[in-house]
Amino acid sequence: MNYDDEAGKRGLAESDPMPPEEWRGFTATARVEAIYTAHGPELMRYFRRRAPAQDVGDLVQECFRRFTQSRGAASSLIERPAAYLVQTARNLLAERIRADGRRMQADHGPFEEQDHAGPDPHAALEARDTIRRLADVVARLKPKTRTIFLMHRIEGLSYEEIAAAQGMSVKGVEKQMAKALGAIRRSRQDGR
Incomplete structure (x- = not known):
C-alpha cells in the first residue's frame, strides 16, 4: 500500500503536518494518518537507537494503537501528539525492560552443587x-x-x-x- 498516493488523493502531502485547529474538516482516520506521517519517522529513529531492529516496527505500531485508543484521540485527538507519542514510546520501552527482567529472573534457579556436579x-x-x-x-x-x-x-x-x-x-x-x-x-x- 502506497501512502504517498493515498495522501495525495485526500489533499494531504507527506510534509504537511496539520495542527489540531485545522483538523475539524477531516475524519479521524485522516487525522491519525497525518499524525503518523508527521511523527512516525521520529518514532522509528527513537526506537532504532533503543530496541532491536526486528522490534522497531512493532513498537511504532503499538504506540499508534495506544494513541488511537486513548480518550483524547477519540474526541478531538490529543493537542500535542508528539509529546504523547514520545511518552508512550518511553512507557513501552520501560514495560519491555521490566518484562525482560521478570523473564530473566524466572529463568534463573539456585545452583546446588549436587545437582550440577555430575555422577561421582x-x-x-x-x-x-x-x-x-x-x-x-x-x-x-x-x-x-x-x-x-x-x-x-x-x-x-x-x-x-x-x-x-x-x-x-x-x-x-x-x-x-x-x-x-x-x-x-x-x-x-x-x-x-
Missing part, C-alpha cells in the same frame, strides 16, 4: 565392582540354584510359578533361594 566417579567404580562380584557369585552357584535365583530376581516370577516350571515344591524353591542369598551375603561380607 568413585561411587560408579564401587557400583561396577559390586556388580562384577555379584555376577561372579551367581556364576559359581550350582546350575539349579542359579536358574531359580535368576527366575525370581531377574524374570520376576513368584515361588509358585518357579516351582511349577521346575517341577518341584515351593519349599524346594525357598531352599534354593536361601542358598543363593546366603552365598551373596557371604561374598559381600568378605568384600568389606
